[in-house]
Amino acid sequence: MGDRVIAIDGPAASGKSTVAELVAEKLSIPYINTGNMYRAVTLGALRAGIDLKTKCDEASFSRLFKNLQLDYKRNAAGCYEIELNGEFPGNAIRSPEVASFVSPVAALPIVRSWLSQKQRDFAALGMIVMEGRDIGTVIFPESRFKFFLTATPEARARRRLAQDGENFDGATLESVAAAIAERDRIDSTRKVAPLKPAVDAEIVDTTEMTIDEVVDYISGRIMHYEDSRDDVSGAVR
Numbered sequence: 001m002g003d004r005v006i007a008i009d010g011p012a013a014s015g016k017s018t019v020a021e022l023v024a025e026k027l028s029i030p031y032i033n034t035g036n037m038y039r040a041v042t043l044g045a046l047r048a049g050i051d052l053k054t055k056c057d058e059a060s061f062s063r064l065f066k067n068l069q070l071d072y073k074r075n076a077a078g079c080y081e082i083e084l085n086g087e088f089p090g091n092a093i094r095s096p097e098v099a100s101f102v103s104p105v106a107a108l109p110i111v112r113s114w115l116s117q118k119q120r121d122f123a124a125l126g127m128i129v130m131e132g133r134d135i136g137t138v139i140f141p142e143s144r145f146k147f148f149l150t151a152t153p154e155a156r157a158r159r160r161l162a163q164d165g166e167n168f169d170g171a172t173l174e175s176v177a178a179a180i181a182e183r184d185r186i187d188s189t190r191k192v193a194p195l196k197p198a199v200d201a202e203i204v205d206t207t208e209m210t211i212d213e214v215v216d217y218i219s220g221r222i223m224h225y226e227d228s229r230d231d232v233s234g235a236v237r
């Protein structure tokens with residue numbers, strides 16, 4: 001079933017979330033942002049009082065998971081949104097504190113296996129867009145549609161600052177680029193499910209592309225693929 005998942009992977013702030021959401025909208029199919037799941041687990045740990053500076057380990061998360069509830073629910077606008085312990089955490093999952101701990105948390109095997117199972121369950125929804133770091137390599141290696149978005153570190157830092165709506169100077173740009181680079185370093189070098197393109201993924205360098213160009217490119221590839229098959233299903237449009 002996972003062959004109909006559209007996997008969009010790539011490093012931090014490569015534009016994946018915006019692109020994935022718009023591709024899903026264009027194709028009228030659900031969209032799942034798996035980074036939000038790792039962020040929500042990190043927020044849940046902080047809210048449970050775990051000191052992630054010293055206790056970011058398997059034992060802490062094994063205890064946490066006994067009482068942590070994480071679901072994807074449709075929000076008032078009908079979009080799937082993460083729900084942590086019965087409520088939508090909203091922007092709390094994007095705080096600088098969560099961002100600073102999420103990569104070490106996501107490197108723990110217990111966290112990855114707990115979330116992987118939830119992510120695989122979404123295949124039951126049929127054709128969906130799922131975005132993250134390891135969707136094409138580990139979660140749905142059987143997917144027919146795999147895209148790996150990249151952009152230069154500076155372009156990504158600019159996008160992250162623009163996304164947060166901040167006015168920024170050169171020093172801020174440099175520090176955001178450094179924080180993004182550090183997250184990429186941890187994500188690419190971890191033992192379990194490291195950030196890397198699947199061998200059969202299409203790599204899309206978005207440095208010089210607008211969001212709309214990337215969205216049109218990806219949705220065009222999918223529609224073209226569907227059109228070229230004998231058993232075209234109407235599900236895509």
Ligand code: CDP
Nearest residue numbers: 012013034035036038102103106132133134
């Ligand atoms: O939005 P941004 O690109 O900054 O990151 P995100 O997609 O929200 O993901 C936050 C963090 O979760 C990443 O830096 C990874 O450490 C982790 N993550 C992961 O390990 N595997 C995924 N499938 C998705 C996210």
